[in-house]
Amino acid sequence: MSPTPSVGPRILAAVAVTAVVATAVVAGVALSGPRDPESASAAAGTSAPASSPRATASAARVAYLGDSYTVGTGATTEADGWVSQLDDVFGWQGTNLGCGGSGYVAPGGSCKKAYDKRISDVVAARPDAVIVSGGLNDVRTTDDLNELKKEVDKTFADLRIALPDAEIVAVSPLWGAGRTPSTITILGAIVETAVAKVDGTYLDIGQPLYARPDLMIDDGIHPNDAGHRVIAEAVAETLVDVGVARESADTEAAQAP
Template structure:
């Protein structure tokens, strides 16, 4: 190879090396964001710190948060945020005070009464037990007896827990007389058990804007209103 050829080859090699070095040193663009939206999840079940009081909730679909994006967390998660509680929500849609079986326990298809859910609450060893529901009891027999039995059992099995009970709620239509009567009985039984009874009133009457697409359950704004009203009525 001639001297000129060798010189040309050396120059080309130097240029190539410089180009490679430049590519290696050039800052890389950020990785692209993953496509699509993440799967929606329910609100956290634990709002407070590890040493915060544990509140367990028993109730029906209004407590579950049915027909909303936060079904399964419901207003208990919102109330936990307001109060600084840790929260567990074993509420089951379709349940009520009235016993669905003679022994009051859960059938294979799920609990039909609050007393059937109570063992789950007792196992959690809560500092606070919140009971909110009753609208599913209007067509059930022996409702008053079931209410009395439930609260007597709660106090016997959780003698040291703070017991909080809300009045049964209705939707945006006028509250049936049967539910008004049930509210009175729940209030009496709860107070006899040493509970703090909270009369929430007719939160959703003539407020269709607070009802979900199914025309039955509170939407997220409605659930927030439940949590806010309970928080207002509770002593700190």
């Protein structure tokens, strides 16, 4: 049975049960948010969405700020990228603001702007939620962790100022199939602290591409179609696990014994 879309004070949209990959199904979910302004002083993390009457709602608007992984580089088409797959799973209206080579400090190839310099583009998308991902280019660009921390903090602080009611989500920095450098782990901790300061949510999805060269294209840097599917699945499942997204009532009923 397909779930009926729902909306409420902290509900953006409910979605149908959709297979992310052929062998793994992600249940229908509803994303928590927009953020309750009264909770700004509460501890950051994952607030449980308030219960509310179910009603028809338009799809949630989600803006993605990120790097070439966000763009979908390595996938056959943009539709095969993890961002587009996540939109399909959740029924979101996504705006992809990824830029290859960019990061919290890295300016990128085509856009020539790090994340904080692209916040106006995020605001223009009028998002209910923002999902920020990246970091690989930053550890390749600089070894100055103090500068990196300053820019990460500024990115999330400026996002919150510009979008006081939006749900802000940060995805842990991804690496490829090779051994993950310690700087990626350190950057993950920096991002986690920064997003918590603005009452956002950190998604620790681990390193789903690690030791899986079969998930990478020939350059060894970017994921292929299968790699993007694995990332989409990891993000979707973690959104549910941490409480930012939840299974819809109809899905829960369908799964009941």
